[in-house]
Amino acid sequence: MLHATVTKKSTDNTTIAADTEVADMHNAENALDYDGTYTGTFPAADCPGINITLTLNKDKTFTLVSEYIDRKDATFTDKGNYTIEGNLITLQNGTEKNYYKVGENTLTALDRDKQEITGELAEHYILHKQQ
Numbered sequence: 001m002l003h004a005t006v007t008k009k010s011t012d013n014t015t016i017a018a019d020t021e022v023a024d025m026h027n028a029e030n031a032l033d034y035d036g037t038y039t040g041t042f043p044a045a046d047c048p049g050i051n052i053t054l055t056l057n058k059d060k061t062f063t064l065v066s067e068y069i070d071r072k073d074a075t076f077t078d079k080g081n082y083t084i085e086g087n088l089i090t091l092q093n094g095t096e097k098n099y100y101k102v103g104e105n106t107l108t109a110l111d112r113d114k115q116e117i118t119g120e121l122a123e124h125y126i127l128h129k130q131q
Contacts, residue, residue: 034084038107038127047071054091054100054107054127056082062091064098088114105129 035056041049051067062082068074080093089107091098099110109125111117117125 033105034089034102037130039130040127041069041124042109043121043124044068047074049124052127056089064091064093100127 035058037053037055039051039053041051044050048069051065051069053063053065053067055063057063060081060083062080064078066076066078078091078093078096080091082089082091084090084102087102088110089100089102091100097112099112099114100107101110101116103126105128107127107129108116109127116122
């Protein structure tokens with residue numbers, strides 16, 4: 001909740017001040033800055049990591065490039081549509097879905113149950129927006 005003081009003039013020209021609380025309705029869905037390109041390196045079991053580049057376009061389409069480090073011919077590009085509800089982005093490519101939580105210039109990968117990944121590698125599942 002945001003706190004605001006509203007003042008107005010009454011009919012007899014005196015000023016009336018009233019404190020009010022206003023709901024903070026800011027989220028990724030109504031913010032204009034969630035689209036763009038995000039990058040990071042996700043952990044991998046069989047190589048040093050996976051370089052991720054995710055581009056969210058204004059027309060609700062995305063391109064996800066996954067490049068497996070130190071592997072030949074191991075770059076994969078997925079394209080599809082995304083939806084956004086509150087601070088949750090759902091990427092959909094055919095029947096496959098991936099989930100991300102929108103933060104301040106970040107996207108955090110979520111598991112299939114839309115929960116944040118926990119544990120010692122959790123910080124490696126965050127993509128950072130490129131300026």
